[in-house]
Amino acid sequence: DVKVTQSSRYLVKRTGEKVFLECVQDMDHENMFWYRQDPGLGLRLIYFSYDVKMKEKGDIPEGYSVSREKKERFSLILESASTNQTSMYLCASTITRAQPQHFGDGTRLSIL
């Protein structure tokens, strides 16, 4: 069974801090994704990666960056956290682009 692990379930940070959210998958999947989920707004794609060291912007990349140095790990970086980045962040992976995505448990991030 695919396991997607996000490093924290809950995280509280301060405005202006640099924040790292980590995601690891154990199924050798090529594709990894970062979403944020806010009430009434569904799942919005921030960034995705189709290979190591490869990244592409999603629908809402502003204020975020990503890193994929190893195939199994995809990190989301908030360069300078702001209160409007308070949200639930979900990581997902999939073997090919058209296949179903497997999600981690999510990180509920609060920026104070």
Place this chain on the structure above:
Amino acid sequence: GQQVMQIPQYQHVQEGEDFTTYCNSSTTLSNIQWYKQRPGGHPVFLIQLVKSGEVKKQKRLTFQFGEAKKNSSLHITATQTTDVGTYFCAGTNAGKSTFGDGTTLTVKP
């Protein structure tokens, strides 16, 4: 860009009533996937539809893919309290999947 619209946003039913959520894409899809997210949980894959006009069933859940491959529906017969959650569709076109905003179902016992 590709847009996937899902309606309704919320649905509240009495236990035993039926429920349907609809998904419409602005482009023709290669496939459509459905996910369920329980309260406090993460989206979990339910099913994938690929063929035009395809119908699949999982117990009380019936999934349909439209003939033009631009719309889909999920129908739950005789809802139970265990059906509560948010149901998302995700349409794939040109290798990119786009999620709908989801339909949140609440069930009154």
